[in-house]
Amino acid sequence: MRPFRFLADARGIATGRELAETARRAEAIGFDTLVVPDHLLRQLSPTPALATIAAVSDRLRVGAFVFNNDLRHPALLAQDLASLDVLSDGRLDVAIGAGWNRPEYEAIGLSFDSTPVRQARLAEAIVVLKGCFAEGPFSFVGDHYAITDYDAYPKPVQKPHPPILIGGGGRRTLTLAAREANIVGLAPRIRSGGTPDPRSTTIDATREKIAWVREAAADRFDELEFNVYPSMTGISVTDAPLREARKLAESLAARSGIPITADELLESPHVFINTLDGFVEKFTRMREELGISSIMVGQVDELAPVVERLAGT
Numbered sequence: 001m002r003p004f005r006f007l008a009d010a011r012g013i014a015t016g017r018e019l020a021e022t023a024r025r026a027e028a029i030g031f032d033t034l035v036v037p038d039h040l041l042r043q044l045s046p047t048p049a050l051a052t053i054a055a056v057s058d059r060l061r062v063g064a065f066v067f068n069n070d071l072r073h074p075a076l077l078a079q080d081l082a083s084l085d086v087l088s089d090g091r092l093d094v095a096i097g098a099g100w101n102r103p104e105y106e107a108i109g110l111s112f113d114s115t116p117v118r119q120a121r122l123a124e125a126i127v128v129l130k131g132c133f134a135e136g137p138f139s140f141v142g143d144h145y146a147i148t149d150y151d152a153y154p155k156p157v158q159k160p161h162p163p164i165l166i167g168g169g170g171r172r173t174l175t176l177a178a179r180e181a182n183i184v185g186l187a188p189r190i191r192s193g194g195t196p197d198p199r200s201t202t203i204d205a206t207r208e209k210i211a212w213v214r215e216a217a218a219d220r221f222d223e224l225e226f227n228v229y230p231s232m233t234g235i236s237v238t239d240a241p242l243r244e245a246r247k248l249a250e251s252l253a254a255r256s257g258i259p260i261t262a263d264e265l266l267e268s269p270h271v272f273i274n275t276l277d278g279f280v281e282k283f284t285r286m287r288e289e290l291g292i293s294s295i296m297v298g299q300v301d302e303l304a305p306v307v308e309r310l311a312g313t
Helices: 016-029 046-056 074-087 102-107 115-133 171-180 203-223 241-256 262-267 276-290 304-310
Strands: 005-009 033-036 061-064 094-097 138-141 146-150 164-168 183-186 225-228 292-296
Touching: 016 033, 016 046, 016 304, 033 046, 046 061, 046 074, 061 094, 074 115, 094 115, 094 183, 115 138, 115 146, 115 164, 115 171, 164 171, 171 183, 171 203, 183 203, 203 276, 241 262, 276 292, 276 304
Parallel strands: 005 033, 005 292, 033 061, 094 164, 164 183, 183 225, 225 292
Antiparallel strands: 138 146
16 A cells, blocks of 8 residues: 555645745645645635745645646646756646636636536646656647647656646546546546535545546556545534534535435545544545545644644555
């Protein structure tokens, strides 16, 4: 089994001094990676924030969680990413997705294309990123991007490129991740209204997604790392997890019209409601039964005692 790797989330707007304090705190607790979201919301832009985190830490890996491919041309993103990898002495993870939050697109007049189009654009972007990271010039012609004899600089420190995380809840995106990524992010399926499907967060749905990845990855399956993050609700450390899960189940059913039980939520890899000891047991079971070893646990102090117990084991 892979050792646990825990990711913390540095969201919001902070000064350089505040961000440095967060990074040092995360490093002291034992976090592997400190990430920054990529949204057009009340937060710092990820690239300068990640450069700041890298500059004030010695061991922490850095990355966005996750870059929205539609907000940047992949060749320009590749230059930013390779620069971050150089500045951090090879501590960058590249996490990228097809984009999902329609209101952000509408706010800036960016076309929110259909899911297949956004997924196809992401697949082409991965080709462009890897071409930019590789030695020598490359060319590529697709439906969305065209690159002609381009030799990108700088080149990343990590070879052949920094670890790439691709996440999703549907078979098409997870198949792309299985073939092209180093880390597969398991996520809920997003419904047409932009909300997650509660049934896609269950442990049975997660097993199905991993089976899709296994089929598509073939011989490289054992090389893949699996990541999960809390969804449907925030992180809750409570002495009454079942009671809280029942309330969440009722709320989700009322909002989505899709029934789900409290027990299904408590065992879901995407629902983080438990006691501290319960989280230790749950994460250990997720790794043993599903092979999930990379876990996003919210902001730095939310599950610090759990991270201190499990990090690196």
